Amino acid sequence: DTGVSQNPRHKITKRGQNVTFRCDPISEHNRLYWYRQTLGQGPEFLTYFQNEAQLEKSRLLSDRFSAERPKGSFSTLEIQRTEQGDSAMYLCASSLLWETTNEKLFFGSGTQLSVL
Amino acid sequence: AQSVSQHNHHVILSEAASLELGCNYSYGGTVNLFWYVQYPGQHLQLLLKYFSGDPLVKGIKGFEAEFIKSKFSFNLRKPSVQWSDTAEYFCAAFFYGGSQGNLIFGKGTKLSVKP
Numbered sequence: 506d507t508g509v510s511q512n513p514r515h516k517i518t519k520r521g522q523n524v525t526f527r528c529d530p531i532s533e534h535n536r537l538y539w540y541r542q543t544l545g546q547g548p549e550f551l552t553y554f555q556n557e558a559q560l561e562k563s564r565l566l567s568d569r570f571s572a573e574r575p576k577g578s579f580s581t582l583e584i585q586r587t588e589q590g591d592s593a594m595y596l597c598a599s600s601l602l603w604e605t606t607n608e609k610l611f612f613g614s615g616t617q618l619s620v621l
Numbered sequence: 622a623q624s625v626s627q628h629n630h631h632v633i634l635s636e637a638a639s640l641e642l643g644c645n646y647s648y649g650g651t652v653n654l655f656w657y658v659q660y661p662g663q664h665l666q667l668l669l670k671y672f673s674g675d676p677l678v679k680g681i682k683g684f685e686a687e688f689i690k691s692k693f694s695f696n697l698r699k700p701s702v703q704w705s706d707t708a709e710y711f712c713a714a715f716f717y718g719g720s721q722g723n724l725i726f727g728k729g730t731k732l733s734v735k736p
Contacts (some may be wrong), residue, residue, distance in 0.1 A: 538723070540726075545630075545728070545729075546729070547625075547627075547713075547726030548665070548726045549726070550723040564723070596665070598665075598724075608715060609655075609667060610667075610724055612657075612664050612665040612666075615664065
C-alpha cells in the first residue's frame with residue numbers, strides 16, 4: 506500500500522498518560538498535515554509541515570500537543586497529560602506541493618484515541 | 622475568518638433519487654474547493670476538486686459539483702444515487718492569501734440511501 510500510513514489504528518490510554526502517534530506520508534510528498542476529527546464534526550486542522558519545517562502550529566489545541574517531522578519524511582504527534590476531551594480520531598494527510606494554488610491532500614485512516 | 626458551511630446534517634434518500642448537498646464558504650479571495658467522501662469504516666477520499674477553469678467539475682462515481690463564485694457555493698450533485706453512496710460527505714476549501722496552508726472542512730453531511 507503506497508498511501509498514507511498511520512500507526513497505531515487505535516489507542517486506549519488513561520487520563521494523564523502521554524501518547525504518540527506516527528504518520529508515514531506518501532514517499533515523494535513534501536507536505537504533511539495533522540487533523541483531529543470528533544464525532545459529528547469535520548476534520549479540524551492542527552498543524553502542518555513542509556519538508557521538516559513546521560509552518561503552522563498555532564492551531565494546535567494546547568501546549569500539551571506537539572508534532573515533529575525530523576527528517577522531512579514521517580511525522581509524530583504527541584499529546585502529553587491526556588485528558589478525556591482529547592478522545593478523537595487523529596488524521597494525517599500528505600500532499601505534493603508543486604503549485605501554490607493546486608494542492609491535493611491524501612488522507613490516512615487515522616488513529617482513534619480513547620482516553621479513559 | 623474563513624469557514625466552510627454545510628447546511629444539511631443528515632440526508633435520507635431512496636435509490637435513484639437525485640442528490641444535492643449544499644456547501645458555502647466565506648472568503649473573497651482565491652479558493653480551491655473539494656468534496657471528500659468517507660465510507661463507513663474507511664478513510665477520507667477525494668471525490669472531486671475545483672481549482673480554476675470550468676466551474677462545473679466532474680468527479681468519480683457520477684458526482685459533479687458547480688462552483689458559483691457569486692454565491693460562494695460549491696454544491697455537490699448526483700442525478701441518481703445508489704445504496705453504495707451511503708457515506709459522509711465533507712466539503713473543504715483551501716483559502717489562499719488568508720490563513721495560509723490549511724484545508725478547512727465543513728461539518729459534513731451524512732447521506733443514507735435506502736435500497
